[in-house]
Amino acid sequence: MKVLVTVKEVASAGDDFTIEGTGIAESDLEYDLNEWDDYAVEAAVQLAEAGVADEVVGVTIGPERAEETIRMALAKGVDRAIRVWDDAFATGFPDVASKVDVFEAVVAEEEPDLVLSGVQAADDGFGATGVALAERIGFEHAAVVNHLDLDADAGLANVHRELEGGVEELTEVDLPAVLTVQTGLNEPRYASLRGIRQAQRKEIAATTLDDLGLTAEDVESALTLTSMYEPESESDAELIEGDAGEAATRLATILREKGVGAS
Protein backbone atom coordinates (compact mmCIF):
# COMPACT_ATOMS: atom_id res chain seq x y z
CA MET A 1 0.00 0.00 0.00
CA LYS A 2 0.96 3.60 -0.45
CA VAL A 3 1.03 5.99 2.48
CA LEU A 4 0.77 9.76 2.13
CA VAL A 5 1.96 11.82 5.09
CA THR A 6 1.08 15.48 5.37
CA VAL A 7 3.85 17.47 6.97
CA LYS A 8 4.11 21.11 7.91
CA GLU A 9 7.00 23.31 8.77
CA VAL A 10 5.79 25.32 11.73
CA ALA A 11 7.12 28.46 13.30
CA SER A 12 7.54 28.89 17.01
CA ALA A 13 8.31 32.00 18.97
CA GLY A 14 10.99 32.26 21.64
CA ASP A 15 10.40 33.63 25.14
CA ASP A 16 10.82 37.18 23.86
CA PHE A 17 9.19 38.18 20.63
CA THR A 18 7.74 41.20 18.88
CA ILE A 19 4.45 41.31 17.06
CA GLU A 20 4.52 43.17 13.76
CA GLY A 21 1.09 43.71 12.26
CA THR A 22 -0.75 40.40 12.39
CA GLY A 23 2.32 38.22 12.78
CA ILE A 24 5.40 37.64 14.89
CA ALA A 25 8.57 39.34 13.64
CA GLU A 26 10.43 37.01 11.30
CA SER A 27 13.64 37.35 13.33
CA ASP A 28 11.87 36.00 16.44
CA LEU A 29 10.63 32.84 14.74
CA GLU A 30 12.24 29.45 14.58
CA TYR A 31 11.15 26.84 12.09
CA ASP A 32 10.86 23.14 12.63
CA LEU A 33 8.89 20.08 11.58
CA ASN A 34 5.52 20.13 13.32
CA GLU A 35 5.74 17.88 16.39
CA TRP A 36 2.55 15.93 15.57
CA ASP A 37 3.73 15.35 12.01
CA ASP A 38 6.96 13.87 13.34
CA TYR A 39 4.86 11.08 14.89
CA ALA A 40 2.91 10.68 11.63
CA VAL A 41 6.19 10.35 9.70
CA GLU A 42 7.44 7.76 12.18
CA ALA A 43 4.22 5.77 11.88
CA ALA A 44 4.49 5.79 8.08
CA VAL A 45 8.16 4.78 8.09
CA GLN A 46 7.43 1.95 10.51
CA LEU A 47 4.74 0.68 8.12
CA ALA A 48 7.32 0.69 5.33
CA GLU A 49 9.85 -1.13 7.50
CA ALA A 50 7.24 -3.73 8.38
CA GLY A 51 6.65 -4.34 4.68
CA VAL A 52 3.08 -3.03 4.89
CA ALA A 53 3.74 0.17 2.96
CA ASP A 54 5.50 0.01 -0.41
CA GLU A 55 6.00 3.72 -0.60
CA VAL A 56 5.77 6.68 1.77
CA VAL A 57 5.21 10.05 0.15
CA GLY A 58 5.33 13.31 2.08
CA VAL A 59 3.32 16.34 1.05
CA THR A 60 3.63 19.85 2.39
CA ILE A 61 2.23 23.27 1.67
CA GLY A 62 5.19 25.53 2.22
CA PRO A 63 7.69 27.96 0.73
CA GLU A 64 11.14 27.01 -0.49
CA ARG A 65 12.51 27.54 3.01
CA ALA A 66 10.45 24.54 4.15
CA GLU A 67 12.58 22.17 2.09
CA GLU A 68 15.14 21.97 4.88
CA THR A 69 12.48 20.70 7.25
CA ILE A 70 10.95 18.37 4.67
CA ARG A 71 14.38 16.92 4.04
CA MET A 72 14.49 15.87 7.69
CA ALA A 73 11.37 13.79 7.05
CA LEU A 74 13.12 12.28 4.03
CA ALA A 75 16.14 11.55 6.19
CA LYS A 76 13.90 9.64 8.59
CA GLY A 77 12.70 7.37 5.81
CA VAL A 78 10.02 9.11 3.75
CA ASP A 79 10.74 8.09 0.12
CA ARG A 80 9.97 11.36 -1.65
CA ALA A 81 8.11 14.58 -1.08
CA ILE A 82 5.85 17.04 -2.84
CA ARG A 83 6.04 20.69 -1.89
CA VAL A 84 3.12 22.82 -3.03
CA TRP A 85 3.34 26.57 -2.88
CA ASP A 86 1.69 29.71 -4.14
CA ASP A 87 2.07 33.28 -2.96
CA ALA A 88 -1.63 33.24 -2.10
CA PHE A 89 -0.67 31.13 0.93
CA ALA A 90 1.95 33.62 2.08
CA THR A 91 -0.23 36.70 1.99
CA GLY A 92 -3.45 35.33 3.44
CA PHE A 93 -4.59 33.14 6.32
CA PRO A 94 -5.42 29.89 4.54
CA ASP A 95 -8.61 28.25 5.71
CA VAL A 96 -9.10 24.51 6.06
CA ALA A 97 -10.91 24.19 2.74
CA SER A 98 -8.06 25.74 0.74
CA LYS A 99 -5.51 23.35 2.25
CA VAL A 100 -7.90 20.53 1.48
CA ASP A 101 -8.11 21.75 -2.14
CA VAL A 102 -4.37 21.19 -2.44
CA PHE A 103 -4.28 17.83 -0.67
CA GLU A 104 -7.28 16.60 -2.64
CA ALA A 105 -5.43 17.26 -5.89
CA VAL A 106 -2.32 15.50 -4.58
CA VAL A 107 -4.38 12.51 -3.43
CA ALA A 108 -5.95 12.31 -6.91
CA GLU A 109 -2.45 12.13 -8.37
CA GLU A 110 -0.86 9.78 -5.83
CA GLU A 111 -3.80 7.52 -4.98
CA PRO A 112 -2.68 6.57 -1.48
CA ASP A 113 -4.43 3.89 0.59
CA LEU A 114 -3.71 5.63 3.85
CA VAL A 115 -3.15 9.28 4.72
CA LEU A 116 -1.43 10.11 7.99
CA SER A 117 -1.63 13.63 9.30
CA GLY A 118 -0.70 15.25 12.61
CA VAL A 119 -3.62 16.04 14.92
CA GLN A 120 -2.82 19.72 14.64
CA ALA A 121 -0.13 22.18 13.67
CA ALA A 122 1.74 23.71 16.57
CA ASP A 123 1.48 27.23 15.16
CA ASP A 124 -2.19 27.76 14.33
CA GLY A 125 -3.55 24.77 16.25
CA PHE A 126 -6.55 24.30 13.97
CA GLY A 127 -6.68 20.51 14.19
CA ALA A 128 -9.08 20.15 11.28
CA THR A 129 -7.31 19.52 7.97
CA GLY A 130 -7.06 15.71 8.15
CA VAL A 131 -10.72 15.11 8.94
CA ALA A 132 -11.90 17.69 6.39
CA LEU A 133 -9.67 16.05 3.78
CA ALA A 134 -11.18 12.64 4.53
CA GLU A 135 -14.65 14.04 3.91
CA ARG A 136 -13.59 15.63 0.63
CA ILE A 137 -11.90 12.55 -0.83
CA GLY A 138 -14.41 10.02 0.47
CA PHE A 139 -12.00 8.26 2.85
CA GLU A 140 -12.94 7.05 6.30
CA HIS A 141 -11.14 8.77 9.17
CA ALA A 142 -10.25 8.75 12.84
CA ALA A 143 -9.06 11.81 14.75
CA VAL A 144 -6.52 11.85 17.59
CA VAL A 145 -5.10 8.38 17.16
CA ASN A 146 -2.54 7.25 19.74
CA HIS A 147 -2.38 3.56 18.89
CA LEU A 148 -2.37 2.05 15.41
CA ASP A 149 -2.53 -1.55 14.33
CA LEU A 150 -2.96 -1.91 10.59
CA ASP A 151 -4.43 -5.03 9.02
CA ALA A 152 -3.81 -4.34 5.33
CA ASP A 153 -5.19 -7.71 4.17
CA ALA A 154 -8.50 -7.09 5.91
CA GLY A 155 -8.44 -3.45 4.82
CA LEU A 156 -8.74 -2.26 8.40
CA ALA A 157 -6.98 0.02 10.82
CA ASN A 158 -7.53 -0.80 14.47
CA VAL A 159 -6.89 2.41 16.35
CA HIS A 160 -7.20 3.92 19.77
CA ARG A 161 -8.54 7.46 19.84
CA GLU A 162 -7.29 9.42 22.83
CA LEU A 163 -10.35 10.95 24.47
CA GLU A 164 -10.32 13.33 27.41
CA GLY A 165 -9.73 12.15 30.96
CA GLY A 166 -7.56 9.10 30.44
CA VAL A 167 -10.06 7.18 28.30
CA GLU A 168 -9.26 5.67 24.94
CA GLU A 169 -11.83 4.69 22.33
CA LEU A 170 -11.05 1.47 20.48
CA THR A 171 -12.20 1.86 16.91
CA GLU A 172 -12.08 -0.22 13.76
CA VAL A 173 -11.66 1.98 10.69
CA ASP A 174 -12.15 0.83 7.09
CA LEU A 175 -9.38 1.66 4.65
CA PRO A 176 -8.74 3.82 2.74
CA ALA A 177 -8.63 6.26 5.62
CA VAL A 178 -7.13 9.44 6.97
CA LEU A 179 -5.81 9.11 10.51
CA THR A 180 -4.77 12.14 12.53
CA VAL A 181 -1.85 11.19 14.71
CA GLN A 182 -1.48 12.22 18.33
CA THR A 183 1.89 12.65 20.02
CA GLY A 184 2.92 9.56 21.94
CA LEU A 185 1.79 7.15 19.18
CA ASN A 186 5.39 5.99 18.81
CA GLU A 187 8.92 7.19 19.47
CA PRO A 188 10.00 9.35 16.53
CA ARG A 189 13.54 8.53 15.51
CA TYR A 190 16.39 10.90 14.99
CA ALA A 191 17.64 11.02 11.44
CA SER A 192 20.80 8.94 11.04
CA LEU A 193 23.84 10.30 9.24
CA ARG A 194 23.22 7.76 6.53
CA GLY A 195 19.59 8.87 6.31
CA ILE A 196 20.65 12.50 6.04
CA ARG A 197 23.04 11.61 3.20
CA GLN A 198 20.40 9.60 1.38
CA ALA A 199 17.87 12.40 1.79
CA GLN A 200 20.06 14.68 -0.31
CA ARG A 201 19.31 12.48 -3.29
CA LYS A 202 15.59 12.11 -2.65
CA GLU A 203 13.12 14.10 -4.66
CA ILE A 204 11.21 17.11 -3.35
CA ALA A 205 8.90 17.99 -6.23
CA ALA A 206 8.21 21.72 -6.23
CA THR A 207 4.61 21.97 -7.35
CA THR A 208 2.48 24.97 -8.23
CA LEU A 209 -1.27 25.35 -8.01
CA ASP A 210 -1.26 25.32 -11.80
CA ASP A 211 0.46 21.91 -11.79
CA LEU A 212 -2.44 20.64 -9.68
CA GLY A 213 -5.07 22.20 -11.92
CA LEU A 214 -5.93 24.82 -9.31
CA THR A 215 -5.96 28.61 -9.39
CA ALA A 216 -5.38 31.21 -6.69
CA GLU A 217 -9.16 31.79 -6.62
CA ASP A 218 -9.72 28.14 -5.75
CA VAL A 219 -7.69 28.51 -2.58
CA GLU A 220 -9.10 31.86 -1.57
CA SER A 221 -9.66 31.85 2.17
CA ALA A 222 -12.92 32.69 3.90
CA LEU A 223 -10.90 33.73 6.94
CA THR A 224 -8.84 36.85 7.57
CA LEU A 225 -6.43 37.27 10.43
CA THR A 226 -7.28 40.78 11.59
CA SER A 227 -5.16 41.13 14.71
CA MET A 228 -2.55 39.45 16.87
CA TYR A 229 -1.62 40.53 20.37
CA GLU A 230 -0.11 39.23 23.56
CA PRO A 231 -2.85 38.17 25.94
CA GLU A 232 -3.11 40.33 29.02
CA SER A 233 -1.48 38.55 31.87
CA GLU A 234 -4.10 37.47 34.34
CA SER A 235 -1.42 36.60 36.81
CA ASP A 236 -1.94 37.49 40.43
CA ALA A 237 0.85 35.18 41.47
CA GLU A 238 3.13 36.37 44.23
CA LEU A 239 6.51 36.31 42.58
CA ILE A 240 9.24 35.11 44.90
CA GLU A 241 12.32 37.24 44.31
CA GLY A 242 15.96 36.73 45.09
CA ASP A 243 18.61 34.26 44.05
CA ALA A 244 17.91 30.54 44.02
CA GLY A 245 18.83 30.08 47.68
CA GLU A 246 16.72 32.99 48.92
CA ALA A 247 13.78 31.97 46.77
CA ALA A 248 14.03 28.38 48.01
CA THR A 249 14.05 29.52 51.64
CA ARG A 250 10.95 31.65 51.13
CA LEU A 251 9.22 28.87 49.20
CA ALA A 252 10.08 26.37 51.93
CA THR A 253 8.34 28.65 54.46
CA ILE A 254 5.24 28.85 52.25
CA LEU A 255 5.21 25.07 51.75
CA ARG A 256 5.54 24.44 55.51
CA GLU A 257 2.63 26.83 56.15
CA LYS A 258 0.58 24.64 53.82
CA GLY A 259 1.59 21.61 55.84
CA VAL A 260 4.03 20.22 53.28
CA GLY A 261 7.00 18.22 54.51
CA ALA A 262 5.73 18.40 58.09
CA SER A 263 6.14 14.72 58.80
Add this chain to the structure above:
Amino acid sequence: MSDVLAVAEHRRGELRDVSAEVIMAGRELADALGGDLHLAVVAGDVDTFADELNREGVDAIHTVAEGEEFDHNVYQAAIAAVLDGTDAAAVVAPNSVNGLDYAPAVAEQHGLPLVTDAIDFEYDDGLTVTREMYGSKVETSVAVEGDRFALTIREGEWEPAAGEGDAPIEPVAIDSVESGARVAGFEEVGGGDVDIADADVLVSVGRGIEEEDNLELVEELAEALGATLSASRPIVDSGWLPKNRQVGQSGKVVTPDVYLAVGISGAVQHVTGMKGSDTIIAINSDPNAPIFDIADYGIVGDLFDVVPALIEEFE
Protein backbone atom coordinates in the same frame (compact mmCIF):
# COMPACT_ATOMS: atom_id res chain seq x y z
CA MET B 1 -31.19 36.42 9.90
CA SER B 2 -30.32 32.82 10.40
CA ASP B 3 -30.60 30.15 13.03
CA VAL B 4 -27.84 28.41 14.91
CA LEU B 5 -27.36 24.71 15.60
CA ALA B 6 -25.45 23.66 18.72
CA VAL B 7 -24.43 20.02 19.13
CA ALA B 8 -24.44 18.27 22.53
CA GLU B 9 -21.74 15.82 23.60
CA HIS B 10 -22.00 12.73 25.76
CA ARG B 11 -19.90 9.69 26.46
CA ARG B 12 -20.67 6.34 28.00
CA GLY B 13 -24.11 7.37 29.14
CA GLU B 14 -23.24 10.77 30.55
CA LEU B 15 -23.50 14.25 29.15
CA ARG B 16 -20.23 16.13 29.09
CA ASP B 17 -20.17 19.58 30.73
CA VAL B 18 -19.30 21.26 27.46
CA SER B 19 -22.83 20.53 26.23
CA ALA B 20 -24.22 23.36 28.38
CA GLU B 21 -21.38 25.59 27.20
CA VAL B 22 -22.17 25.12 23.50
CA ILE B 23 -25.75 26.10 24.34
CA MET B 24 -24.47 29.35 25.89
CA ALA B 25 -22.17 30.10 22.94
CA GLY B 26 -24.92 29.11 20.50
CA ARG B 27 -27.41 31.41 22.23
CA GLU B 28 -24.98 34.35 21.94
CA LEU B 29 -24.56 33.64 18.25
CA ALA B 30 -28.28 33.23 17.66
CA ASP B 31 -28.91 36.59 19.34
CA ALA B 32 -26.26 38.21 17.15
CA LEU B 33 -27.72 36.67 14.02
CA GLY B 34 -31.32 37.39 15.07
CA GLY B 35 -32.33 33.75 14.85
CA ASP B 36 -33.30 30.75 16.94
CA LEU B 37 -31.04 28.29 18.73
CA HIS B 38 -31.48 24.64 17.85
CA LEU B 39 -29.81 21.88 19.80
CA ALA B 40 -28.99 18.48 18.35
CA VAL B 41 -28.74 15.51 20.70
CA VAL B 42 -27.40 12.49 18.85
CA ALA B 43 -27.11 8.84 19.94
CA GLY B 44 -27.48 7.23 23.33
CA ASP B 45 -30.35 8.02 25.70
CA VAL B 46 -31.43 11.08 23.73
CA ASP B 47 -34.65 11.70 25.67
CA THR B 48 -32.91 11.94 29.03
CA PHE B 49 -30.14 14.06 27.56
CA ALA B 50 -32.69 16.34 25.87
CA ASP B 51 -34.56 16.86 29.15
CA GLU B 52 -31.35 17.68 30.96
CA LEU B 53 -30.32 20.18 28.29
CA ASN B 54 -33.69 21.88 27.99
CA ARG B 55 -32.25 25.06 29.46
CA GLU B 56 -32.97 28.74 29.09
CA GLY B 57 -32.11 29.99 25.64
CA VAL B 58 -32.79 26.81 23.69
CA ASP B 59 -35.60 27.23 21.14
CA ALA B 60 -35.81 23.69 19.76
CA ILE B 61 -34.22 20.35 20.53
CA HIS B 62 -33.78 17.71 17.84
CA THR B 63 -33.05 14.19 18.97
CA VAL B 64 -31.55 11.54 16.74
CA ALA B 65 -31.74 8.12 18.39
CA GLU B 66 -29.23 6.19 16.32
CA GLY B 67 -26.54 4.16 18.07
CA GLU B 68 -25.29 4.33 21.63
CA GLU B 69 -21.88 5.94 21.49
CA PHE B 70 -20.26 8.61 19.37
CA ASP B 71 -19.81 7.75 15.70
CA HIS B 72 -18.82 10.58 13.38
CA ASN B 73 -20.81 9.11 10.49
CA VAL B 74 -23.98 9.12 12.58
CA TYR B 75 -23.27 12.65 13.84
CA GLN B 76 -22.69 13.85 10.30
CA ALA B 77 -25.93 12.29 9.04
CA ALA B 78 -27.86 13.65 12.03
CA ILE B 79 -26.50 17.17 11.65
CA ALA B 80 -27.23 17.10 7.92
CA ALA B 81 -30.83 16.09 8.66
CA VAL B 82 -31.29 18.88 11.22
CA LEU B 83 -29.69 21.51 8.97
CA ASP B 84 -31.98 20.34 6.21
CA GLY B 85 -35.12 20.55 8.33
CA THR B 86 -34.42 23.94 9.93
CA ASP B 87 -33.15 27.40 9.00
CA ALA B 88 -29.89 26.81 10.86
CA ALA B 89 -26.86 27.98 8.91
CA ALA B 90 -24.24 28.12 11.65
CA VAL B 91 -23.01 25.13 13.64
CA VAL B 92 -21.42 25.27 17.10
CA ALA B 93 -19.66 22.18 18.42
CA PRO B 94 -17.25 21.46 21.27
CA ASN B 95 -13.54 21.61 20.46
CA SER B 96 -13.24 18.19 22.06
CA VAL B 97 -11.56 15.09 20.68
CA ASN B 98 -14.92 13.94 19.35
CA GLY B 99 -15.85 17.46 18.18
CA LEU B 100 -12.69 17.47 16.08
CA ASP B 101 -13.69 14.07 14.70
CA TYR B 102 -16.90 15.38 13.09
CA ALA B 103 -16.97 19.20 12.96
CA PRO B 104 -14.34 19.52 10.18
CA ALA B 105 -16.22 16.91 8.13
CA VAL B 106 -19.53 18.69 8.72
CA ALA B 107 -17.99 22.02 7.67
CA GLU B 108 -16.53 20.42 4.56
CA GLN B 109 -19.76 18.62 3.67
CA HIS B 110 -21.86 21.78 3.90
CA GLY B 111 -19.27 24.23 2.58
CA LEU B 112 -19.06 26.12 5.88
CA PRO B 113 -15.92 28.09 6.76
CA LEU B 114 -14.55 26.55 9.95
CA VAL B 115 -12.88 28.16 12.93
CA THR B 116 -11.76 25.82 15.70
CA ASP B 117 -10.81 26.27 19.34
CA ALA B 118 -12.62 29.59 19.81
CA ILE B 119 -12.14 31.19 23.22
CA ASP B 120 -14.38 34.16 22.49
CA PHE B 121 -16.18 35.84 19.63
CA GLU B 122 -17.80 39.09 18.65
CA TYR B 123 -20.44 39.73 16.08
CA ASP B 124 -20.61 43.06 14.31
CA ASP B 125 -21.78 42.73 10.71
CA GLY B 126 -19.82 39.50 10.69
CA LEU B 127 -18.23 37.03 13.04
CA THR B 128 -14.80 37.66 14.50
CA VAL B 129 -13.39 34.81 16.55
CA THR B 130 -10.73 35.08 19.24
CA ARG B 131 -8.33 32.17 19.30
CA GLU B 132 -4.79 31.48 20.39
CA MET B 133 -1.75 30.70 18.28
CA TYR B 134 1.84 29.67 18.87
CA GLY B 135 1.03 27.53 21.90
CA SER B 136 -0.99 30.19 23.77
CA LYS B 137 1.72 32.81 23.35
CA VAL B 138 -0.52 35.13 21.36
CA GLU B 139 -4.19 35.71 20.82
CA THR B 140 -5.59 36.47 17.40
CA SER B 141 -8.79 37.76 15.87
CA VAL B 142 -10.04 35.83 12.87
CA ALA B 143 -12.78 37.38 10.75
CA VAL B 144 -15.14 34.98 9.00
CA GLU B 145 -16.73 35.76 5.66
CA GLY B 146 -20.51 35.35 5.59
CA ASP B 147 -23.09 34.19 8.11
CA ARG B 148 -22.80 30.49 7.40
CA PHE B 149 -19.97 28.93 9.37
CA ALA B 150 -18.94 26.20 11.75
CA LEU B 151 -17.29 26.95 15.05
CA THR B 152 -15.77 24.72 17.70
CA ILE B 153 -15.43 26.22 21.15
CA ARG B 154 -12.78 25.46 23.75
CA GLU B 155 -14.14 23.69 26.79
CA GLY B 156 -14.48 25.81 29.92
CA GLU B 157 -14.50 29.20 28.16
CA TRP B 158 -18.27 29.81 28.19
CA GLU B 159 -20.51 29.68 31.23
CA PRO B 160 -22.80 26.66 31.16
CA ALA B 161 -26.38 27.51 30.20
CA ALA B 162 -28.64 27.19 33.24
CA GLY B 163 -32.33 27.52 34.06
CA GLU B 164 -35.27 25.57 32.76
CA GLY B 165 -36.29 25.94 29.16
CA ASP B 166 -39.44 24.90 27.40
CA ALA B 167 -38.09 24.02 23.98
CA PRO B 168 -40.09 21.47 22.05
CA ILE B 169 -38.25 18.16 21.71
CA GLU B 170 -38.59 16.70 18.24
CA PRO B 171 -37.27 13.30 17.21
CA VAL B 172 -35.56 13.30 13.83
CA ALA B 173 -35.36 10.09 11.83
CA ILE B 174 -32.33 9.34 9.72
CA ASP B 175 -31.54 6.38 7.49
CA SER B 176 -29.51 3.79 9.34
CA VAL B 177 -25.81 4.43 8.96
CA GLU B 178 -23.36 1.75 7.79
CA SER B 179 -20.37 3.24 9.53
CA GLY B 180 -16.84 2.69 8.32
CA ALA B 181 -15.51 3.59 11.76
CA ARG B 182 -16.93 1.32 14.41
CA VAL B 183 -16.37 1.73 18.15
CA ALA B 184 -15.38 -1.61 19.66
CA GLY B 185 -15.02 -0.41 23.24
CA PHE B 186 -13.22 1.84 25.66
CA GLU B 187 -10.12 1.48 27.71
CA GLU B 188 -9.22 3.35 30.86
CA VAL B 189 -5.57 4.19 30.75
CA GLY B 190 -3.29 5.25 33.51
CA GLY B 191 -4.13 2.55 35.99
CA GLY B 192 -1.37 1.10 38.10
CA ASP B 193 0.22 1.49 41.47
CA VAL B 194 -0.27 5.22 42.00
CA ASP B 195 -3.36 7.38 41.67
CA ILE B 196 -2.09 10.94 41.41
CA ALA B 197 -5.67 12.15 41.84
CA ASP B 198 -5.50 10.97 45.47
CA ALA B 199 -2.35 12.90 46.36
CA ASP B 200 -2.45 15.91 48.70
CA VAL B 201 0.82 17.27 47.39
CA LEU B 202 2.05 16.87 43.82
CA VAL B 203 5.44 17.73 42.41
CA SER B 204 4.81 17.89 38.69
CA VAL B 205 7.53 17.95 36.10
CA GLY B 206 7.49 19.23 32.52
CA ARG B 207 9.60 19.75 29.44
CA GLY B 208 11.95 22.09 31.33
CA ILE B 209 13.66 19.08 32.90
CA GLU B 210 15.27 18.55 29.47
CA GLU B 211 16.59 15.02 29.90
CA GLU B 212 15.43 11.75 31.38
CA ASP B 213 18.49 11.58 33.62
CA ASN B 214 17.45 14.84 35.26
CA LEU B 215 14.24 13.28 36.56
CA GLU B 216 16.20 12.12 39.60
CA LEU B 217 16.25 15.72 40.75
CA VAL B 218 12.45 16.06 40.91
CA GLU B 219 12.11 12.55 42.33
CA GLU B 220 14.39 13.66 45.13
CA LEU B 221 12.32 16.81 45.64
CA ALA B 222 9.09 14.82 45.77
CA GLU B 223 10.62 12.54 48.36
CA ALA B 224 11.91 15.44 50.46
CA LEU B 225 8.44 17.05 50.44
CA GLY B 226 6.55 13.79 50.99
CA ALA B 227 4.84 14.48 47.68
CA THR B 228 3.75 12.34 44.75
CA LEU B 229 5.42 12.82 41.38
CA SER B 230 3.30 13.71 38.36
CA ALA B 231 4.11 15.12 34.94
CA SER B 232 2.92 17.02 31.92
CA ARG B 233 2.35 15.38 28.57
CA PRO B 234 5.82 15.62 26.94
CA ILE B 235 7.39 13.63 29.79
CA VAL B 236 4.90 10.81 29.30
CA ASP B 237 5.09 10.97 25.48
CA SER B 238 8.85 10.53 25.82
CA GLY B 239 8.26 7.44 27.91
CA TRP B 240 10.12 8.85 30.92
CA LEU B 241 7.16 8.37 33.24
CA PRO B 242 4.13 6.10 32.84
CA LYS B 243 0.77 7.36 31.63
CA ASN B 244 -0.76 7.15 35.10
CA ARG B 245 1.43 10.12 36.12
CA GLN B 246 0.05 12.44 33.45
CA VAL B 247 -1.91 15.53 34.50
CA GLY B 248 -4.10 17.24 31.92
CA GLN B 249 -6.91 16.95 29.46
CA SER B 250 -5.96 13.50 28.25
CA GLY B 251 -4.52 12.41 31.58
CA LYS B 252 -5.84 12.86 35.10
CA VAL B 253 -7.64 15.84 36.55
CA VAL B 254 -6.09 16.55 39.94
CA THR B 255 -7.06 18.85 42.80
CA PRO B 256 -4.33 18.51 45.44
CA ASP B 257 -3.76 20.93 48.33
CA VAL B 258 -0.44 21.94 46.78
CA TYR B 259 0.61 21.59 43.14
CA LEU B 260 4.25 22.42 42.50
CA ALA B 261 4.86 22.77 38.75
CA VAL B 262 8.51 22.42 37.84
CA GLY B 263 9.50 23.38 34.30
CA ILE B 264 5.91 23.27 33.07
CA SER B 265 4.90 26.08 30.71
CA GLY B 266 1.18 25.65 31.35
CA ALA B 267 -0.39 24.82 28.00
CA VAL B 268 -4.17 24.86 28.17
CA GLN B 269 -4.39 21.05 27.96
CA HIS B 270 -2.29 20.82 31.11
CA VAL B 271 -4.02 23.62 33.00
CA THR B 272 -7.39 21.93 32.43
CA GLY B 273 -6.12 19.08 34.58
CA MET B 274 -4.79 21.02 37.58
CA LYS B 275 -6.41 24.44 37.84
CA GLY B 276 -8.63 23.21 40.67
CA SER B 277 -5.62 22.73 42.98
CA ASP B 278 -5.82 24.74 46.23
CA THR B 279 -2.36 26.24 45.95
CA ILE B 280 -0.38 26.33 42.73
CA ILE B 281 3.33 27.06 42.77
CA ALA B 282 5.33 27.37 39.57
CA ILE B 283 9.06 27.30 38.94
CA ASN B 284 9.87 28.30 35.36
CA SER B 285 12.59 30.23 33.60
CA ASP B 286 10.20 31.96 31.18
CA PRO B 287 8.47 34.90 32.93
CA ASN B 288 5.78 34.85 30.21
CA ALA B 289 4.94 31.17 30.72
CA PRO B 290 1.14 30.83 31.00
CA ILE B 291 1.57 28.72 34.14
CA PHE B 292 2.17 31.97 36.07
CA ASP B 293 -1.33 33.15 35.07
CA ILE B 294 -2.90 30.55 37.30
CA ALA B 295 -0.15 30.21 39.91
CA ASP B 296 -0.50 31.55 43.44
CA TYR B 297 3.26 31.71 43.89
CA GLY B 298 5.92 31.83 41.23
CA ILE B 299 9.67 31.63 40.99
CA VAL B 300 11.11 32.87 37.72
CA GLY B 301 14.37 31.04 37.63
CA ASP B 302 16.39 28.06 36.54
CA LEU B 303 14.91 24.91 38.02
CA PHE B 304 18.39 23.38 38.15
CA ASP B 305 19.34 26.06 40.70
CA VAL B 306 16.07 26.37 42.58
CA VAL B 307 15.18 22.69 43.02
CA PRO B 308 18.48 21.63 44.65
CA ALA B 309 18.23 24.61 47.01
CA LEU B 310 14.68 23.64 47.88
CA ILE B 311 15.66 20.04 48.54
CA GLU B 312 18.33 21.32 50.91
CA GLU B 313 15.68 23.30 52.83
CA PHE B 314 13.83 20.09 53.61
CA GLU B 315 16.78 17.91 54.51
